[in-house]
Amino acid sequence: MSTRIDKRFAALKAEGRAALVTFIMAGDPDYNTSLAIAKALPKAGADIIEMGMPFTDPMADGPAIQAAGLRALKSGQGMTRTLSLVREFREDDDLTPVILMGYYNPIYIYGSERFLTDAKAAGVDGLIVVDLPPEEDEELCLPALKAGLNFIRLATPTTDDKRLPKVLTNTSGFVYYVSVTGVTGTAAPDTSKVTGAVARIKRHTRLPVAVGFGVKTAEQARAIAEGADGVVVGSALVDAMFKSLDKAGKPGTRTVKAVTELVSALAQGVRSARRATAP
């Protein structure tokens, strides 16, 4: 089984560069704006799109993504609309991988089996569910793999060598290395440590390793892209979108552009990385 994610990483490996993985919150600030942003992302240089499924209690997220989720919920976003957002995105883009990221409860309440069927049909390629560690694989991870979706797991600085194999066992698509012990969007990663951490994970797996949490600038993206197979940017994009809103929280003519300009800069950073030759 080869998903859009597998194909994209293989193609980028041939190109000799890392992937830019961009996160946006579905329905933030409203359905149509987030769809317009999603559609503009690939052209701006995003290689993979992560779409947040809003949740009231995002316990691993910092202030930017917490606020994004609440804006989305306020605009009426829910699971059904998030899936239809992916479907609409797929109408004109059959290549860019789309990953849904969030927390388990909205999936559990939608019904895990029904969710997997509908997500696959909508054109979703992979899932990141923050509060489902390998200890709970039977809940969603194993059924997702069976349904042909990648289940992307987070590895963190607290995931030691003894635990890594357990985390990697049912992981597919890529491994998402969380560069800091913390919530999303707060501390900047120490890029000098990232290369070593990626190498440590790669001793245990042949999957690509993408690095995220705290990446905000093109320069950070470049530095991380030198040692990793992908760079994930979330809070900075969510913030850029938020800053473009007017006082009433309404999007304007600049809103989509505010995100795509930052994505273009990040993409340049990723593309200018001098990569060590692959092992």
Place this chain on the structure above:
Amino acid sequence: MTVQRPNSFRTGPDERGHFGIYGGRFVAETLMPLILELEQAYAQAKADPAFQKEMDDHLANYVGRPSPLYFAQRLTQHCGGAKIYFKREELNHTGAHKVNNVLGQIMLALRMGKTRVIAETGAGMHGVATATLCAKFGLPCVVYMGAVDVERQKPNVLRMKILGAKVRAVEAGARTLKDAMNEALRDWVSNVSDTFYCIGTVAGPHPYPAMVRDFQSIIGRETREQLQAVEGCLPDSLIACIGGGSNAMGLFHPFLDEHAIEIYGVEAAGHGLKSCKHAASIAGGRAGVLHGNRTYLLMDDDGQIEEAHSISAGLDYPGIGPEHAWLNDMGRVQFLSATDEEAVAAFQLCSKLEGIIPALESAHALARVPEIAAKKSKDHLMVVNLSGRGDKDLASVEAFLESKT
């Protein structure tokens, strides 16, 4: 559908932290190694007689245990049925049952070499207990408390500050206990190497529900001995209020396998179960996943967590401990509820009849006592968990009564 009753209700959870379908370990990977380490450390401490001996010493000389089992004579007369006893947890140092659990966890934190403690709190009783033991053992302490609760529980905020703890008012979400717990989890994710998260109730990822239950079970064990000493027999019924459910689990657990004993948990019905402004997750919720465990939760059709409401800050939480969820499904514990108004009336009744001002939390249990007791014979022995004292609630009660006039 008939429910398959287990041989024992006291063997849970399984090795993966499940009580039936409830419980589990639904946490971010960053925290997973930490809770595995905690599970191991707790198992070792539990098996270490020296740990238990030290804890017993602190429970006796610092907490003031055993707490009395008191015959509530005038309330008994008032109800005209069962003989009502109060388990006086409000007489513990810090004024509630919370200290039983915090002592165990702080001793464990020291044993694990942790140098910083965080906690969430609703009414502030768990925060005060944590601040107190951190002062006693010389550990820095940060307590997360919803901004709404900071406002309505000012005396406890002041107590925590005097005890040397930092109180962080949480402005996210509904600004109550649920949001305080989110923020404490975010702190823990950010400070993994030195920080111990002291959870205040029988909820959260495994091993917390089982560990907190074990530390609180002293309530039920003492009750058994004390009632045996004065009445020569076991209780016929037990009743306790339930937010997360730690005082209730502490009283109930040692008696779960005595099938003749009726067990009642009382949830907070706020403005009424039909009002959508309540905190009764068993009565008004369904199974979902939040804060590391699967349990009954208040939520909308999209799985978004709803805000709970109760006049009692300590019950103002949209979930319940997973073991309670399971005991409900098994039919072993009967879950009732009491509204804000009923709790305040019971608060006044208990104060006037017994000279004991109960916490608004405990007043929820007291609110259901008269109708249950009235139907029982005079030799029926009922134990009510008087889980906390009500000094902290005087302003809330006054405001409630004024709003009614």
